[in-house]
Amino acid sequence: MAGTGxxxxxxxxxxxxxxxxxxxxxxxxxxxxxDRGHALGLVGESGCGKTVTGFSIIGLxxxxxxVTDGRILFNGENLLTAGEKRLRSLRGDRIAMIxxxxxxxxxxxxxxxxxxxxxVLAHQNVDRSTARxxxxxxxxxxxxxxxDERLSAYPHQFSGGMRQRVAIAIAFINRPxxxxxxxxxxxxxxxxxxxxxxxxxxxxxxAGTALIWITHDxxxxxxxxxxxxxxxxxRIVEEGTLDDxxxxxIHPYTRGxxxxxxxxxxxxxxxxxxxxMTPSPLNLPPGCAFKTRCPRADRACDAEPxxxxxxxxRRIRCFHPHTQGPS
Amino acid sequence: xxxxxxxxxxxxxxxxxxxxxxxxxxxxxxGDPVDMLVNPEADQAEIARVTQSFGLDRPLYEQFGLFLxxxxxGDLGLSFIYGEPALKLIVQRIPATLELALVALLMAIVLGxxxxxxxxxxxxxxxxxxxxxxxxxxxxxxxxxxxxxxIMVFAVMLGWLPSTGxxxxxxxxxxxxxxxxxxxxxxxxxPALNLALFKISLVIRLSRAGTRETAxxxxxxxxxxxxxxxxxxVFVHLLKNIMIxxxxxxxxxxxxxxxxxxxxxxxxxxxxxxxLIIDSIHSLDRPVVxxxxxxxxxxxxxxxxxxxxxxxxxxxxxxxxxxKA
Amino acid sequence: MATAEQQVAGIHVxxxxxxxxxxxxxxxxDFFASQVATAALYVLVAIILIAVLAPVISPTDPYNLAIxxxxxxxxxxGAKGSDGITFWLGSDGAGRDxxxxxxxxxxxxxxxxxxSGLVAVCIGCVVGLxxxxxxxxxxxxxxxxxxxxxxxxxxxxxxxxxxxxxxxxDKIIVALVVAQWAYYARTVRASALVERNKEYVExxxxxxLGHRRIxxxxxxxxxxxxxxxxxxxxxxxxxxxxxxxxxxxxxxxITEPSLGLLIANGFDYMLSEKYWISFFPGVALLVAIVSxxxxxxxxxxxxxxxxxx
Numbered sequence: 008m009a010g011t012g013x014x015x016x017x018x019x020x021x022x023x024x025x026x027x028x029x030x031x032x033x034x035x036x037x038x039x040x041x042d043r044g045h046a047l048g049l050v051g052e053s054g055c056g057k058t059v060t061g062f063s064i065i066g067l068x069x070x071x072x073x074v075t076d077g078r079i080l081f082n083g084e085n086l087l088t089a090g091e092k093r094l095r096s097l098r099g100d101r102i103a104m105i106x107x108x109x110x111x112x113x114x115x116x117x118x119x120x121x122x123x124x125x126x127v128l129a130h131q132n133v134d135r136s137t138a139r140x141x142x143x144x145x146x147x148x149x150x151x152x153x154x155d156e157r158l159s160a161y162p163h164q165f166s167g168g169m170r171q172r173v174a175i176a177i178a179f180i181n182r183p184x185x186x187x188x189x190x191x192x193x194x195x196x197x198x199x200x201x202x203x204x205x206x207x208x209x210x211x212x213x214a215g216t217a218l219i220w221i222t223h224d225x226x227x228x229x230x231x232x233x234x235x236x237x238x239x240x241x242r243i244v245e246e247g248t249l250d251d252x253x254x255x256x257i258h259p260y261t262r263g264x265x266x267x268x269x270x271x272x273x274x275x276x277x278x279x280x281x282x283x284m285t286p287s288p289l290n291l292p293p294g295c296a297f298k299t300r301c302p303r304a305d306r307a308c309d310a311e312p313x314x315x316x317x318x319x320x321r322r323i324r325c326f327h328p329h330t331q332g333p334s
Numbered sequence: 335x336x337x338x339x340x341x342x343x344x345x346x347x348x349x350x351x352x353x354x355x356x357x358x359x360x361x362x363x364x365g366d367p368v369d370m371l372v373n374p375e376a377d378q379a380e381i382a383r384v385t386q387s388f389g390l391d392r393p394l395y396e397q398f399g400l401f402l403x404x405x406x407x408g409d410l411g412l413s414f415i416y417g418e419p420a421l422k423l424i425v426q427r428i429p430a431t432l433e434l435a436l437v438a439l440l441m442a443i444v445l446g447x448x449x450x451x452x453x454x455x456x457x458x459x460x461x462x463x464x465x466x467x468x469x470x471x472x473x474x475x476x477x478x479x480x481x482x483x484x485i486m487v488f489a490v491m492l493g494w495l496p497s498t499g500x501x502x503x504x505x506x507x508x509x510x511x512x513x514x515x516x517x518x519x520x521x522x523x524x525p526a527l528n529l530a531l532f533k534i535s536l537v538i539r540l541s542r543a544g545t546r547e548t549a550x551x552x553x554x555x556x557x558x559x560x561x562x563x564x565x566x567x568v569f570v571h572l573l574k575n576i577m578i579x580x581x582x583x584x585x586x587x588x589x590x591x592x593x594x595x596x597x598x599x600x601x602x603x604x605x606x607x608x609x610l611i612i613d614s615i616h617s618l619d620r621p622v623v624x625x626x627x628x629x630x631x632x633x634x635x636x637x638x639x640x641x642x643x644x645x646x647x648x649x650x651x652x653x654x655x656x657x658k659a
Numbered sequence: 660m661a662t663a664e665q666q667v668a669g670i671h672v673x674x675x676x677x678x679x680x681x682x683x684x685x686x687x688x689d690f691f692a693s694q695v696a697t698a699a700l701y702v703l704v705a706i707i708l709i710a711v712l713a714p715v716i717s718p719t720d721p722y723n724l725a726i727x728x729x730x731x732x733x734x735x736x737g738a739k740g741s742d743g744i745t746f747w748l749g750s751d752g753a754g755r756d757x758x759x760x761x762x763x764x765x766x767x768x769x770x771x772x773x774x775s776g777l778v779a780v781c782i783g784c785v786v787g788l789x790x791x792x793x794x795x796x797x798x799x800x801x802x803x804x805x806x807x808x809x810x811x812x813x814x815x816x817x818x819x820x821x822x823x824x825x826x827x828x829d830k831i832i833v834a835l836v837v838a839q840w841a842y843y844a845r846t847v848r849a850s851a852l853v854e855r856n857k858e859y860v861e862x863x864x865x866x867x868l869g870h871r872r873i874x875x876x877x878x879x880x881x882x883x884x885x886x887x888x889x890x891x892x893x894x895x896x897x898x899x900x901x902x903x904x905x906x907x908x909x910x911x912x913i914t915e916p917s918l919g920l921l922i923a924n925g926f927d928y929m930l931s932e933k934y935w936i937s938f939f940p941g942v943a944l945l946v947a948i949v950s951x952x953x954x955x956x957x958x959x960x961x962x963x964x965x966x967x968x
Contacts, residue, residue, distance in 0.1 A: 065559060099561030106559075111552035116574045125570075126560045177560065349807060470956070474948040476899050478906045479922055479941035486934050497930060593812035597903055601926075612907055615822045623822055630815060638810050 012083060013040040014184050014217035015064070020077035022056075022063045029289045033059040033072065035241035038314075041185070041234075046211060046218040048228030048249070050264070051238035054285055057221045058107075060238075061187045064219075065104050066094040082184065100130035103178035107190040109170035113162035119173060120158035126177050145176040149206050168199035175203070179210050185217045192227060204231055225264055229253060237261050240286065240296035243314060246322040257328040259301045295326065303327040342642055346635045353631040357624060358401050405628060411621030415614075420625035424607055428629075429509045430500060431606030434598065435591040437513060437522055438530035442584065446534045450541025451573065457546065465538060472535030477594060481528045481601035488524060496521050498603035525602040529595060533587060540583060544576030551575075585641045589634050689961040696957030703950040710766040717759035719744060722916075729754045733928070736935050749935040751924055757935065761943045764918040769947065771828065771917065772898035775835035779897075780890055782836065783843025788879065790844070791851030802848070805841045813838035813900060821909040831910050835897050846889045850882035884962040891955035895948045902944055918944045 022034040033056045041047045049057045062068045064079055066086060079086040081102065086094065098104075106112045113122060123142035124135065131138075139158070146154035149172040162170060171191055178186050188207065192200040208231050211218045220228055228235060228249070235252040237245040237260065245258040256262045263281040283300035286292060295312050298304035307326045314324045404410065410420045453462040489497035501521035503510035512518030548554065549572065557571045596608035603609065607626065614622040691697050709716065730741050736749040740756070748757040790801040808816070817834040824830040854860065855878065863872075904910035905919030906926070913920065918940045925937025 067555060067558060095561050095563070097561070098559055104556075104559040106552055106556055108552060112556045114553040114557065114571050114575070116578075117571070122557075125562055125566065129560065129562050129566075174556075470949065470952060471945075474895065474899075474952050475945055476902050476906075476919075476922075476941070476948070478903055478919075479937065479944065482922065482926060482929055482937050483941070485929055486937075490930055490932065589810070590812045593815045596814065596818065597907065600907060611818075612909075615818075616908060627819060634811055 012080075013042045014082060015219075016040040016078075016080040017060075017064065018078040018080070020060065020063055020079065021075045022059050022068055022072060023075050024072040026071055026289075031288045032241050032291070033288065034063060036314075037077075037238070037241075037243055039234075039236050039243065039246065041217040041219060043184075043217055044212060044215040045233045046208070046220060046228075046231055048225075048232030048235040049219055049221045049238060050223065050225055050228060050235060052223055052285055054288065055238045056241040057238050058189050061104065061189050061219065061221055064185075064187060065098060065102055066091075067104075096130065099126050099183075100181045101183050102185045102187070103181070103183040105171075105174050105178050105186065105188040105191045108194050109167045109174060109191075110194070112174050113170055115162055117161075118158070119160055119162065119165075123158070123173070123177055123180065126180055130181055141180060142176075145180045146173070148179070148210065149173075149176045150202070151176070168195050168203070171195060171199075171203055172206070175207060175210075179214070179216070182214055183216060185219070186211070187219045187221070189221045190223070193222070193224070200227070207231070225253070237264070240288065240291060242296070242324060243322065244297065244324045247320060251321060257323055257330065258325050259303050259327070259329070260297050262329060263300075295324075301327075339643060342639055346639050349635050350631060354402060354405065354628065355398065357627050357631075358398050410625040410628065413614075413619050413622050415617055415619045415622075420619075420621040421629070423622060424610065424625050424629050427605060427607045427610055429511065430604060431592060431595050431599070431608060433511060433513060434522070434526055434529060434595055434604060434606060435588065437526040438533065438591055439584065439588060441526060441530040442533035442537050445530075446537025447541050447573075447580065449534075450538040451545045451568070451576070453538065454542040454545025455549065455568070457542075466542070469535040469538040472538075473532050475531065477528060477532060478597050478601055480531060481525070481598060484524050484528060485601070495524055500605055525598050525604050528601070529591060529598040532594070533584070533591065536587070537580060537584065540580050541576055544579060545572060548572050548575045582641075585644065586638075589637045592633065593630075686961065690957060693957050693960075696953055699950040699953035699957075702946060703954055706765060706947050706950065707769065709762055710769045713762040713766045717756075717762045718747070719756045719759045721755035721760040721763060733933055733936070735933075736939075748939045749933075751921070751936045752927065753924075757921075757939055760916065760921055761918070761940055764916055764921050764940060765943055765947065767911065767915050767917040768898050768901060768919070768944065771832060771835070771901050771911070772894050775832045775839065775901075776890060776894045776897055778832070779836045779839035779893075780843050780886070782840040783845075784847050784879070784886070786840070786844040787847030787849075788851050788882075791848045791855055792878070794855075798848075801844075805844050805848075808841040809845065813896075814903065817900060817904055818907070818909060821904060826909070826912040828911060828915055831901060831904065834904070835901060838900065839893055839897060842893060843886070843889065846885055847882055850885050851878050854878045854881045888955060888959040888962055891951060891958055895951040895955065898944070898951075899948055 017040070018038050020034055020037045021032065024031040024033055035056070037056070037060055039047065049060065051057050059068065059072070063074050064081075064086070068074060074087055077087070081097070086097075089097075113119070120139065120142060123145065124138045127133065127138040127141050128135070133141075142158060143154045146157060151157055151169065151172050157165075157169075157173075162173075165173070174191070178188075186207075191207075192203050195203065204227065207218065207220075210216065220231060222228055225235075232249050234248055235246065236243050237252070237258065239260050245252060245256070245261045252261060253265065256265055260281070263279070266279040267281060281300055286296060286299060292299060293311075294309040295301070295304070298308040301308070304327070310326075312324045312326050314322050316322050408419070408421050412418065413420050413423055416423060449465050453465045456462050485497045488495045499521060501512045501518035502515045503512045503518060504514040505511075506514070513522055554567060554571055557567050562571075592607075595604075595606055596612060598604065599606045599608035600612050607629075610622065611626045613619075614626070690700075714720070728741060732750060732752055732754040734740065734746050734750040736747060736757075738746050738749065740746055740750065740754075744756065746756050746758070748761065751757055751760065786801060786805070790798045790805075817831075817838045820834040820837060821830060824833065860878065901910060901917060902919030902922070905917050906923045908923065910919060911917050921940035922937045922944070925933070925935075925940070928936055
C-alpha cells in the first residue's frame with residue numbers, strides 16, 4: 008500500500024561495472040523521486056546510464072555490475088538492503104518492468120498464456136482458472152482483441168506492437184505501485200508508439216501507478232510525463248516539470264536535445280546537432296562530462312559541477328546554465 | 335507434409351538400393367562370390383545349391399536381382415561357423431545391442447544435461463571448470479581403453495561389478511531383456527557407461543553452450559523481472575529452449591551409439607550384433623558380414639528417416655535436412 | 660570511442676593511436692592467452708618430436724627380434740631385464756620394452772592419423788569448393804552424396820572397408836580417408852558459399868579470371884580458418900579411430916604396431932593384475948589426443964569470426 012510519501016525515492020544511486028578494462032561508472036550519483044500516479048521521463052542518449060538506473064531499481068544489475076552506493080526507497084523501504092527473496096516478491100507484483108525489444112522479451116517456446124499466468128501465480132494465491140481470467144482481462148485492458156485465441160498462441164505469431172501490449176499487460180496484471188518502462192516504443196512504428204503511450208498513460212492514471220519512462224526521445228515523453236530528468240554520462244544534469252524543461256531548458260545539453268528535434272516551426276532551417284560524441288565511460292574527462300561538446304564551456308568547467316536547486320523542483324548541474332527563457 | 339514423407343521414403347528406398355548394389359559389387363568384385371557365400375568345407379551339393387539360389391552362373395544383373403530377392407526372403411546365406419541363416423543370427427542379437435544403446439542414450443540425457451546446464455549457469459565456479467575438463471577427457475579418451483581400465487579397476491581390483499557378459503534376462507513379448515533384473519543391471523552398468531561416455535561429454539558441451547547463450551537473452555531477464563522463482567526460470571524458461579538442439583543432436587547420434595557398440599561389445603563380451611560382426615570378420619564368416627551390412631544400412635536409413643520426420647513435426651518451418659550443424 | 664554499453668558488454672574497442680598488431684602477432688597473442696592451450700601446445704610439440712625421433716631416442720628397439728626375448732615378458736614397471744636394461748614402463752607379453760614400444764607406436768599412430776587427414780583435407784577441399792562454386796545441380800548431387808556418407812558413422816564405414824580390403828597401412832589410410840573426407844567437404848563448402856557471395860569474387864569474375872584461379876587463389880585462403888580448426892579436431896578423431904580399429908584387429912598389421920595394437924595386446928591380461936601393458940600405451944594415446952583437442956579448441960575460439968574484434 009502506498010504511504011503518504013513518494014512511491015519511489017532514489018538517493019545518491021551509484022552503479023559501477025568492474026570490467027577488465029577499468030571501472031565504468033554507469034550511474035554516478037543519481038537522485039530523484041516519483042509520486043503516486045505520476046510519470047517521470049528519464050531522458051538521455053544511449054549509454055548515459057538510464058537503462059542501468061532502471062535495472063538498479065528493480066535489482067537486476069548483472070555482474071560485472073553492482074550497485075555501490077545510495078538508497079532506493081520504495082514506499083519507504085530501502086530496496087538495496089532488502090535481500091533477494093524480498094526483491095523477488097516485489098518484482099512483478101509491486102514493481103514491474105517493460106523492456107525495449109518486444110521481439111526478445113517473450114520466451115519463444117512458451118505460450119502467451121503460460122507467461123501471463125505464471126506472473127499471477129508467482130505472487131497471488133489463486134487457482135489457475137482465476138489467473139487465466141485475470142490474464143484475459145489484462146489483455147482486454149491493453150486493447151488486444153479476441154484474447155482467448157491470443158492466449159494459446161506463441162509469441163512469434165504476434166506483431167511487435169501486439170507483443171509489447173502483452174508485455175504491458177503482464178506488467179499491469181498484478182496492479183503494481185511502480186512501473187519502469189525501458190524504451191518500450193523505440194522498436195515500434197510511430198503510429199503504434201502513440202497507441203502504446205496512450206494505453207500506458209491511461210492505465211497508470213486509473214490505477215495510481217507511478218511510472219518511469221526511459222527514453223532517448225524527448226518527443227515521446229512530451230505527452231506523457233509530469234516531470235523530466237535529463238541524464239548525461241551517468242548523472243542527472245537537469246530536472247524539472249515537463250513544461251519547465253521543455254519550454255525553459257537551462258542546461259546546454261537539454262537545449263541541444265530540444266534544438267535537434269525536427270519540428271514544424273523550423274522548416275527550412277538547418278537541423279542543429281550537438282557536436283562530438285558521448286565520451287567513453289572509461290575515459291570521462293575531469294570536471295563536467297559535457298564540456299567537450301558544450302558551446303558554453305570554459306576553464307571553470309574543469310571542476311566538478313554540483314547538482315543545485317536554484318528554484319524548488321528545478322535542478323541543474325552546470326556552471327553556465329542558460330538563464331534566459333526559450334532559445 | 336505427406337508429400338515430404340513420401341519424398342523421404344522414396345529417397346530412403348533409393349539409398350537402400352544403392353547400398354545393396356555396393357555390397358553386391360563388393361561381394362562379387364573382391365573375390366569369388368562362391369567363396370563369399372559358401373563354406374569352404376561344403377560339398378558339391380551345397381555349392382550347387384547356393385549357385386542355383388544366388389544364380390552365380392547367370393549374368394551379373396540377374397545375380398543382383400536374385401540377391402535382392404533373396405534378401406527380401408531373408409536368405410543371405412548360411413553362417414560358416416554356426417551353420418544357421420546369417421540373417422537369423424544377427425536379428426537374434428539386435429535386442430542386446432539396442433538395450434545397450436538405449437541405456438547409454440538415457441545416461442547421456444540424465445547425466446549430460448544437468449551437468450551441462452549447471453556449468454552454463456555458473457561458468458566460473460570450480461565445479462563447472464571440473465565438469466568442462468571432464469568433458470574434454472570424455473571425448474578424447476578412446477572408448478575401448480576406458481572400457482579395459484574400467485574392468486581392471488571395478489571388476490578385477492575392486493570386485494564390485496561383473497567383468498564381462500550380459501546378465502540374467504527376462505522374456506518380455508518374446509524379447510529377452512536384461513535391465514529388468516538386478517544381475518542384468520549390474521552387467522549393464524559398465525558397458526553402458528563406457529558407450530555413453532563420449533555422448534555425455536557431447537551433451538555437456540552442447541547444454542553448456544546453449545545455457546550460456548540462452549541465459550543472456552532478454553526473455554530470461556524479463557522472467558526474472560516478473561518475480562518468477564529461480565527454479566522455474568531454469569527448469570521451464572531455460573531448459574525448454576536448450577532442449578531442442580540437444581535432442582536433435584542426440585537423435586542423430588543414436589545411430590553412432592549403435593555403431594560404436596561394436597567396440598564396447600568386444601571389450602565387455604556383450605552378446606550383441608557388434609561382437610558378432612567382429613568375430614565374423616576375424617573368422618572370415620562372410621555371409622554374416624554381408625547380412626550385417628544389409629541390416630545396418632537398413633537401420634540407419636530408418637533412423638535418419640524417423641529423425642527427419644520428427645524434426646519436421648517439431649518445427650514445420652524446416653523441410654530440408656541442412657540442419658545438422 | 661566505445662559507448663558505455665559496449666564497454667559493459669565487454670566488447671573491446673581499441674583506443675585510437677594504439678599500435679596496430681599484425682594479424683600474426685594478434686593470433687599469437689590470442690592463442691597464448693590461454694595457459695591451458697599453451698601447455699597443450701608444448702605437450703603436442705613434445706609428442707611430435709618423440710614420434711619423429713623414435714628410433715633415435717628409444718632405449719631399445721622393440722622390434723629387433725635379436726634383442727627381444729620372452730624371458731623378459733610381463734615384467735612390471737621399473738624392473739630390470741635380462742640385458743640389464745631397465746624397463747621403465749614394464750614389458751609386454753613378448754618381452755618388449757613398453758616405453759620403446761610406445762615411442763614407436765606414437766610414430767605410427769600419429770603418422771597414419773596425419774597422413775589420412777592430409778589426403779582427406781585435399782579431397783574434401785576439392786569437392787567442397789566445386790560444390791560451392793558451381794552451385795545448382797552439381798551442388799545438390801555432391802551434397803546429397805556427402806550427406807548420405809555422413810549419416811553413417813565413421814567407424815562403420817572404416818570397419819566395412821577394412822573387412823573387405825584386409826590389413827595394411829595403405830588400406831587403413833584409405834579407410835580413414837573415406838571416413839573423413841565428407842566432413843571436410845561440408846565444412847569447406849559452407850565457408851566457400853559465404854565467400855562466393857562476397858564482392859571480391861564478383862570482381863574477379865568480371866576480370867574473366869579462370870575458375871581454377873578464382874577458387875584456389877581467392878576463395879580458398881578465406882576458408883582456411885574454419886578448415887584448420889576442423890582439421891585439428893578431426894585429426895585427433897582419426898588417431899582415436901585408427902587406435903580403435905587396430906584394437907579390434909582390423910587395423911594395422913602386427914608389423915606396424917600402433918598404440919591401439921599395444922593396448923589390444925594388453926587386453927589379454929585384462930583380468931590379471933598386469934595393468935601396465937594396456938595402461939601406459941593408453942595414457943600416451945590419451946595425452947596425444949587431449950593435447951590436440953585442447954589446441955583445436957583454442958584455435959576454434961580465437962578464429963571464430965563472430966568473436967573477431
